[in-house]
Amino acid sequence: MKKIEVLENLVDALKILPGVGPKSALRLTYFLLQRNRNGAKNLSDQISNALEQLMHCELCNNFSEEPKCSICLSDKRDVSTICIVEMPTDLLMLEETHSYDGLYFILMGRLSPLDGIGPNDIHLSKLINRIKNSNIKELILATNFTVEGNATAQYIKELFKDVDIKTSRIARGLPMGGEIEYVDSGTLAQAIVERKAI
Numbered sequence: 001m002k003k004i005e006v007l008e009n010l011v012d013a014l015k016i017l018p019g020v021g022p023k024s025a026l027r028l029t030y031f032l033l034q035r036n037r038n039g040a041k042n043l044s045d046q047i048s049n050a051l052e053q054l055m056h057c058e059l060c061n062n063f064s065e066e067p068k069c070s071i072c073l074s075d076k077r078d079v080s081t082i083c084i085v086e087m088p089t090d091l092l093m094l095e096e097t098h099s100y101d102g103l104y105f106i107l108m109g110r111l112s113p114l115d116g117i118g119p120n121d122i123h124l125s126k127l128i129n130r131i132k133n134s135n136i137k138e139l140i141l142a143t144n145f146t147v148e149g150n151a152t153a154q155y156i157k158e159l160f161k162d163v164d165i166k167t168s169r170i171a172r173g174l175p176m177g178g179e180i181e182y183v184d185s186g187t188l189a190q191a192i193v194e195r196k197a198i
């Protein structure tokens with residue numbers, strides 16, 4: 001059978017999703033086109049809308065429809081504490097634990113010299129500015145318990161060692177190599193409550 005280019009392009013596009021290989025991508029493509037064309041149209045519209053309308057909060061990098069996100073603007077948050085995470089999904093997971101009511105800062109990555117990701121690639125100057133212009137008293141390092149996540153936490157701790165601010169690391173309830181995104185919310189809640197000064 002001659003290849004149909006538009007079909008192939010859609011299959012290729014779906015392969016960017018985690019866990020979707022060539023076979024599942026092909027199956028999803030056929031599902032969307034032959035069984036759920038309305039759903040497919042809606043999916044396509046929602047992806048376009050999200051890409052057009054969402055930006056990164058200018059204070060914390062979280063996804064937001066406004067320049068500043070609802071967490072940064074909320075008057076119910078404890079503004080003396082800031083929790084540093086790698087990605088927006090980590091923030092989401094921590095929010096779901098309902099055990100933390102401070103602010104956040106999302107690095108949008110982690111230090112990874114092998115992948116060419118250095119301090120300039122994880123918004124550290126933005127973090128320094130944020131802390132300089134605030135009443136933050138405690139910095140909670142909630143990067144993943146991976147080699148890169150630990151190195152990133154250590155680097156940030158060093159960065160603020162001469163500043164009058166307490167730094168803590170979420171507790172080791174998390175498995176070594178553990179990524180916050182995949183930890184259940186009970187364990188994560190415990191990890192943040194039992195955080196240790198470093």
Ligand SMILES: [Zn+2]
Nearest residue numbers: 057060069072
């Ligand atoms: Zn924000």
